[in-house]
Amino acid sequence: MKYVLGIDTSSVEFGIGLVSENRPVMALSRYLGNSHAEHISQGIDYLLAASKVAAADISHAAIAVGPGSFTGLRIGIAFLKGFFFGREAAVYPVSSLESMAGSWHAREGRIVCASDARNGEVFWARFERHGAAVTRLSNDVLSPVEQFAEAIADSDIILTDTLGYARSSAFEFLKVTPLAFPVEQFPLQRGLSCATIAASRAGHPAWTTAGDIVPQYLNTVQAEKKRMSTVV
């Protein structure tokens, strides 16, 4: 596993990074709104050229698989399926919330990562950070905002991501909480975080092929919800 390429397009942050022998080589992070597809190819080409690594030398990658922006996730995953098409390569799926936790270096302790799932719901999970090590304490879940609010402890560091939703109000209640940080205010490196997490998990059974990577939406399509409610 000489190089691990990391891609996170789950939010408005477009994050890519390269790790070699467990050390960061290069990372790029831009807040691109809805234009990940416009920049992903040039971004990866630049990252590899600047790192003096050929695309053919990349045989391992880590990709954020959600939860997050449905379209954003698909752009990153579709790109990776094309990038590794016809090649022997291994891919490690990384939770977008874990990627967020892994890219937060400001404080140690219990970190709750949450993103706005809209319609009064949030995706969230709890982690613990000590030094460079991030340990998962709970699964990624989708909860109503009220339930999420009840689950937060006073000592939790809370990272929130509106996923670029301008009218997001899911995290309004956290405005007076001193340990709550909207990620838009901080330069995260989520692509590098994905690569770092994957590099530390050599031999983990979650490693798979690009063809078998599936997004973890955690959320049902509105039309499906409506149809099911009609059926019931």
Place this chain on the structure above:
Amino acid sequence: MVILGIETSCDETSVSLLKDGAILASEVYTQAVHAAYGGVVPELASRAHLGKVEALAQSLFAKSSVTCSAVDCIAVTDSPGLAGALLVGIGFALGLHSQYGMPVTGINHLEGHLCSLFLEHPDLSYPFLALIASGGHTAIYRADDFGRYACLGETVDDAAGEAFDKIGKLLGFPYPAGRAIEQAAAFAPEDRDISFPVARLGGSSLNFSFSGLKTAVKYFCREKGDGWVALNKAGICRAFQKAIVEALARNLVIAAEQSGISRIGVAGGVACNGELRRVLKARFGDNVYFPSPALCTDNAAMIGRAGYERYKRNMLRFPSMNPSSGL
């Protein structure tokens, strides 16, 4: 020259390989998931594209014995279509581009339909009039050369294929309903008591309108009652199909008279309709060209063919991420 075509603009996931403009191999997957909703659900379409595109490409290359490194150019639909669905195809194309370095070009889906005519008709030459009629589009274009098109008329409301699907839903046919309506209509005797209006938009307009027809069928069925409609479904299908075909044929005839161009190409899913083929053949004879049915519906071979034309003419353009509705 080997071109890889990728099409994910609506509910067909398709990849195709062409050599010098001719099909080497093609894969098309029609998403069945939408049938339960009576129409295409964009988010479900995007999810299904992502689940299929890589596997279809695997099968395509295995069939054709071509390797990725032999591909000279990737042609991917970038407009018009469902934004989320288009981005799956574009993302996959860009990944291949970053790995293998071949150029990638965006293709307008309607230009792809127009190019589907050349896949089986090498004798077709410019200029010609193109009727593109499908579930999402209905328009007549004057095609003077590759890349030089003028829209002479288009639908101001529903597309022709959309009208088929909506009436199909009203009559209880599964989505997509075009084929079922055609099959039912074939068994119906001529019934002068059932007829529906063909919208005329006035003057020399070559635009179409199908929403009035849809409303007429709806009110007709309501007035007659469920029992009568069930017994006379085939007759309703026949009259409805006749109205659609008449509208399409009438505007094509006027367009041919106005432009002085008598060569006609018909593409898009509605071009599969046997009655439309019969009527246009009767009117234009050997001057009307249709793709075979498999190439009428959305497919990547037509996108690859458009890519081939662009590559030959040095007209490649990076895929656009801002889908527009026209050609």
